Amino acid sequence: MYDDDDTTFSLVSTASVTDATSITTRTELELDHGDEDAGFAGVSDVTSDFESGWEVSSGPSTSVPPSVYEDEIAYGRRYHGFRRGIYPMPNDEVERHREETVHALFLQLMGGHLFYANIGDYPQKIIDIGTGIGIWPIDVADQHPSASVIGTDLSPIQPSWVPINVRMFIEDSEEPEWLHGSEFDLVHFRQMTDVLRDLKGLLTKIYPHVKNGGWVEFHELRTEIRCDDGTMKDDDPLRVFLDTVKNGLRVYGINILAITELEQILRETGFSNVHCITKKVPISTWPRDKTLRALGVFMKTTINDSLGAMAAKPLAALNLSPEQRVAMLEAARDSLQDDTIHRYVNCCVCYAQKREGHFAESLY
Incomplete structure (x- = not known):
């Protein structure tokens, strides 16, 4: 099932590792079981005393660096230890719940499809x-037993029991080397354009490893709050909060405009047959349509679960005091509960194909 070039993998597989939630410290568990934002006013910016100095070798005998498991604790939340600090969102139970909700939202939005790209009935390699x-690759592996499915992340938070055709690896996707072989039918991203520093550089690195006729696909929720009927004021606390968070992400070197440039970047890096579908997703249950109301519940839950995390590192990067961050957070949460405001966000599904030379037969 696995190609020979897969033997070059050198990163850390979590397939035999227990779930990260089972190796948390006592302090971490206390924080996780309390209010997820408790750290702002009463808890200092606590981190463990491990100093990260590990690099992931390109050799096949790479051992597990301790930084993979020694998570950072800050603002009452848990963050990845491997490549500590480059990604400003947590990896704890609140974030796990948010990812599960986002997965359900996309399934609802996409009519039960896990992706739109036409990869055929018997794909061989998906990442x-x-x-x-790891919920997306697990579901894909169940649907496509012919495929070797890979998931990569900075955090070892994937389940220890996965389908036999799934492997999980811990890595920084923006490192220069690509260590997962070639001939991929599909390379998938979900909510990654707003956290990557160099999307164009990453796609340039990936392009040679996608098979001729293979695809890349992005599933993105844009965090720009919109309203078409005037029920949202210009100083809406939720919109102000998210706009401020974007400025905090810039401090981390993150290109928050990448989603607006995604179609152009795909073409510039060699992909063609680009499809970008944008859909409005309501926030809360204000629409009359039953399907839209269901989407609104998912979106409201997703935003609510993410507010505490965004009020931590991203707002702290702007040198806002704990009191300022708490005030902004509480105002945003109060505003989120107001169903008379007809807010929505745009969801974008963008997929594109690699076609080199003569591609004899259309996939459609």
């Missing part, structure tokens, strides 16, 4: 970059 809890 999910920034897999998080």
Whole structure:
């Protein structure tokens, strides 16, 4: 099932590792079981005393660096230890719940499809970059037993029991080397354009490893709050909060405009047959349509679960005091509960194909 070039893998597989939630410290568990934002006013910015100095070797005998498992604790939340600090969102139970909700939202939005790209009935190689809890590659592997499915992430938070055709690896996707072989039918990203520093560079690295006729696909929720009927004021606390968070992400070197440039970047890196579908997703249950109301519940839950995390590192990067961050957070949460405001966000599914030379037969 696995190609010979897969033997070059040198990163850390989590397939035989227990779930990360089972190796948390006592302090971490206390924080996780309390209010997820408790750290702002009463808990200092606590981190463990491990100093990360590990690099992932390109050799096949790479051992597990301790930084993979020694998570950072800050603002009452848990963050990845491997390549500590480059990704400003947590990997704890609150974030796990948010990822599960986002997965359900996309399934609802896409009519039960896990992706739109036409990869045929018997794909061989699929990879999910920034897999998080690993729910997408696990579902894909169940649907496509012919495929070797890979998930990569900075955090070892994927389950220890996965389908036999799934492997999980811990890595920084923006490192220069590509260590997963070639001939991929599909390379998948979910909510990654707003956290990557160099999307164009990453796609340039990936392109040679996609098979001729293979695909890349992005599933993105844009965090720009919109309203078409005037029920949202210009100073809406939720919109102000998210706009401020974007400025905090810039401090981390993240290109928050990448989603607006995605179609152009795909073409510039060699992909063609680009499809970008944008759909409005309501926030809360204000629409009359039953399907839209269901989407609104998912979106409201997703945003609510992410507010505490965004009020931590991203707002702290702007040198806002704990009191300022708490005030902004509480105002945003109060505003989120107001169903008379007809807010929505745009969801984008963008997929593109690699075609080199003569591609004899259309896939459609």
